[in-house]
Amino acid sequence: MEFRYLVSFLALAEELHFGRAAAKLHLTQPSLSQQLQRLERKLGVMLVVRSSHEVRLTPAGEVFREHVQAIVEELDRATRAARATAEGRSGTVRVGYNLSAWRDVLPRVLSVMHERFPQVVVELSERRSGAQLAALREGDLDVAFAYSGAAATDLGQRRLMRVPIVALVGVRHPWAGRRRVDFAELAGQPCVLFAREQSPAMYDTIIATAEKLGIGLQVAHRVDDLGATAIVVATRPVVAFVSAHRGEHEAAAGIGSVAVPFAEPAPAVDLRAVWRVDDQPSTVQAFLACLDDACPTPAASG
Template structure:
C-alpha cells in the first residue's frame, strides 16, 4: 500500500468531490481515480461509490478513513521531527493555552525556553480548557494551560494562579459604567453561557455562585466561541461571562464590549499546567521548568517521579 494512495483517498473522503480532491493533492482527476482504483485493488474492497449526483464512502471506506488519518498524521509528525533534527532542533513540545495562560505565563516561559533550550521547538495552540484537556489525554498536546484541575490519574497538574470571572456587556448596556455588580443582580438579566464541555471549571464556578446566592440565571443561548461572545454582547442587551484577562482584552479592542467585576461572591477559577502523568520527555520537562522559572529542576513529583531539566 503506497502512502500517496492514502493521501489521495483522504482528500476524496474529506471533499466528497473528485475535482476538489484532485486540486487539493495536485493531481488530475484521471490520476486521482487511478490511485483510488489501485488502492481498492490492493485492499480487495470498494472504498468510494460515485454517481452523477454524489460521492460517498462505503462502510469499508469509512473504516479505512479513520485509520488512514492516523497513519498520515503520524508520518507527517515523523517527517517534521526529522526536518527539525536536520535543522539542529532535537526536541519538540506541543503546548495548548487559553488567554490567561498567554497573558500571564507564556511570554516569559517562551523567552526562558529560547535562552535555555534553543534546540527544542515549541508548537502553540490556543483552545478552551475542555478541548485542551482532551488533547493532552489523547496525545495531541504535551502541556496545557487550562482552567481547573483534571479529574483523572492519567494527567498530572500544577496550580499556577486564581483568576476572577467577570460579566461582559456591551457599551450600551446599563452596567457598562458600573464599577461592579453583585452576582444576585444577574437574576434580572438575559445571559449567554458556553457549553460545560468547553470550560468545565469556569462553568461550574458560575453555577456555584448562582446556587450560593439563590440566583436563577436566565440563559438565553449558548455561545462557545469567545470572539462570538464579545460580538453578541456588543450588539444585544445580554450578559456574557469571561475571565478577567479576556474581559480586559475585550475592552482594549474597542469593539463595543466591556468587563464588569462581579461581587458577593466573585466567582473564580484556577489556572493549572497539565501534562500526561509519567511523561519523561526532555522537551516536556524543559518547558515545565521554564514555566516555573526553575533552571535547576522542577520542585514537584509526577506519580512519584521527580521531573528535572
C-alpha cells in the same frame, strides 16, 4: 561490514602511515593491517598500496574514502541528535494555552526555554480549556495551560494563578458604567452561556455560584465562540461570562463591550499547567523545569 573497519580505514587514509594510524586508534600495527585486509576482501577491491617508502590510496580507495567520511559524519550527527533529544535539548513540545496563560505566564516560560534549550521547538496552539484538556488526553498536546479543577490521577498539574470571572456587557447595558456588580443581580438578567465542554471549570464555577446564591440563570443564548460572544453582547442587552483577561481584551478591541467585575466573593477559576504523567518525554520535562524557574511561586489571587 563492521563500522570499526571503516573508522580504521579513515584513520589510515588520513595518516598514510600504519604506525601513526595504529597509535591514533589505540591498535597494534598487525591488528590494523588485519582490519584493512578484511575490509578489502569484503569489498573485493584494493584500497591501499603499501611499499617500503610510502602508503597511498588506490583510485578505488580515494572514492571509498569520500563515501565513508560522509557515512561516519552522518552517524556522528545522528548520535548527537539522539543524545540531545534524550536529554531534552532537542525535539518538539506541543503546548496549548488560553489568553490568561499568554498574558501572564507563557512569555516568561518561552524566554527561559529559548535561552536554555534553543534547539527545542515549542508548537503553540490557542484553544479553550476544554479543548486543551481533551487534546492532552488524546496525545495531541504535551502541556495544557487551562482553567482546570483538580486533575485526574493520570495527569500532573501545577496551579499558576487565580483568575476572576467577570461580566461582559455592551456599552449601552445598564451595568456598563458600574464599577462592580453583585453576582446575585443576575437574577432576571438574560445571559449568554457556553457549552460545558468548552470550559468545564469555568462553567461549573458559574453554575455553583448561582446555586449558592439561590438564583436561576436566565440563559437567553448559548454561544461557544468567544469572538461571537463579544458581538452578541455588544448588540443585545445580555450578560456574558469571561475571564478578567478576556474581558480586558474584548473591551480594548473596541467592538462595543465592557468588562464589569463581580463584587466579592467573586467567582474565579484556577489557571493550571497540566500534563500527562505516564508519557513525559525529556523535552516535556525540560519545559516543565523552565516553567518552575520562570514562575517559581503562584501568582497572587485577584
